[in-house]
Amino acid sequence: MDVVKAVLEKHQKELDKYKPITVEKHLECRLDVGSLLITDPNDLEDRQLANEKEEYLAALTRDNTQLLVNAIWELPTERVDESIVAKLPEPTTVLPRLRKPPGPRPLTKWEQFAKEKGITKKKKDKKTYDDVLDKWVPTYGFKRAEAEKDKEWVLEVPQNADPNTDMFQKKIDLRNEKVAKNEIQRMKNIVRAKKMDMPRSGYLGPEAASSNQLLTAVTVAKSSTASVGKFQSKLPKEKEARGLGVKELIPGGKRKASHITAQPEREANLDLIKSVLNKKPKLDVEKAIQLQKQDERLEREAEGNKPAKKGGKKGGGKGSRKAVGKKPKGHQGQRAPGKKGQTGRKRR
Amino acid sequence: MKRLTEERTKVLFEKLAKYIGSNVQQLIDRPDGTYCFREHKDRVYYVSERILKLSECFGYKQLVCVGTCFGKFSKTNKLKFHITALYYLAPYAQYKVWVKPSFEQQYLYGNHIPKSGLGRITENAGQYQGVVVFSMNDLALGFGVLARSTTECKTADPLTTVCFHQSDIGEYIRAEDSLF
Secondary structure (H helix, E strand, C coil): CHHHHHHHHHHHHHHHHCCCCCCCCCCCCEEEHHHCEEECCCCCCHHHHHHCHHHHHHHHHHHHHHHHHHHHHHCCEEEECCEEEECCCCCCCCCCCCCCCCCCCCCCHHHHHHHHHCCCCCCCCCEEEECCCCEEEECCCCCHHHHHHHHCCCCCCCCCCCCCCCHHHHHHHHHHHHHHHHHHHHHHHHHHHHCCCCCCCCCCCCCCCCHHHHHHHHHHHHCCCCCCCCCCCCCCCCCCCCCCCHHHHCCCCCCCCCCCCCCCHHHHHHHHHHHHHCCCCCCCHHHHHHHHHHHHHHHHHHHHHCCCCCCCCHHHCCCCCCCCCCCCCCCCCCCCCCCCCCCCCCCC | CEECCHHHHHHHHHHHHHHHHHHHHHHHCCCCCCEEEEEECCEEEEEEHHHHHHHCCCCCCCCCCCCEEEEEECCCCCEEECHHHHHHHHHHCCCEEEECHHHHHHHHCCCCEEHHHEEEECCCCCCCCEEEEEECCCCEEEEEEECCCHHHHHHCCCCCEEEEEEEECCHHHHCHHHCC
16 A cells, blocks of 8 residues: 555655646736737736735746646647647737838939929830831830831931031930939939938049039049149139039048138238238229329310410420411402513412 | 138228229228128128117128128129119219209109209229219219210210119119118
């Protein structure tokens, strides 16, 4: 009997080591076997949580895990290579995304412009009637190039162009250029969408660069010397590149020191006024001529206004000849045609 | 409100000197307190320091106008005077043009002054000299630039423009929104 007792005792001990697989809960736990998740809506016991926190939480976790394992064992099982496997159902809990959902595709520059201006895309017909070829021709795609070739089998050389230019080659070049430009614009759109920095300086070539870009390129190039362009000569009416963000591109272009000096404003202003007023005027030839003319005119007027005095100025001429008067008039003298030795009019 | 840069101050004084010559000094060198020029949204204001102090309570965006607006700087750093500057230009003006009563209205509508509208003119004014335009009873009407020098005016025929219109007091009504 001792043996039986011992065996039973041992069995009891072993049973004590394991807790029962049934778990009592006030409220039923929510189970999502698919994602191996159990949610316990019951309240925690405050006293136990305060006194024996770790043990209580461990026991609670075990109980809940037991419930989950119970639920798994209820699933149909099968044996694969010595191990028992259960197929989990689809998870029912909706988990949030890891990353934020992608937004709408960023608009290209043209699309943005079109949206602003309210331009809508007009759908073109797939085929258009060509008057020259007298047939229906595809607007794009298959057999389009062929139709073009049929249509423009001869090209006119413009009058001002070199007669030996290959107009066909020119046309191809023009098209290639357009394709290249489009490619650049596509790249720019991608860069813009990704909000990356685009290189703003550098020479893009005479076809692609705008006048502002050219100006910036010139300004940057000029200041890219060892002495940051201090000794570069300037063209007579050269402009400096201006605009947003241009200054950062120019090497050595530091932020200017504040224009507010220690000198009181009033004195500074007075000094500036003095320098402005004391500026030597340029020799204005036109003005000088005008003044000269004016003087002459005044003189003439003064002369004209004076009454004709007798011998006013010319007093010091020949001795005391006072009344010079006017030149004698002709046809007034007395003629004496009969007398000899006297021809013509009578001389005074 | 910020102080004008030296470059802009120079532009301002050069422009002022065109109209009032050496009297520019009197705008700064005043017996009745210190006056200064300030810049706000590219406009130049002539303010007494006392009022300037009061204006400092307001932020850049809230502030519309302080003192007298003299003019506006263009993007290329050129200064254009507004009619509001006339109050300070007229008493100091060195070269003046008087307009006949019959032409007054025409001038106030923004037209250039032809020889026929010219009443009187200061002697010795050169071409492109800045002038203040007065009516015959000495009311300042605006300012402009001489198209002909005084001597040329005398010989010019009646329809030629003598003085280019730059600004007139009609602008208080015509350009009310952009003036200050």
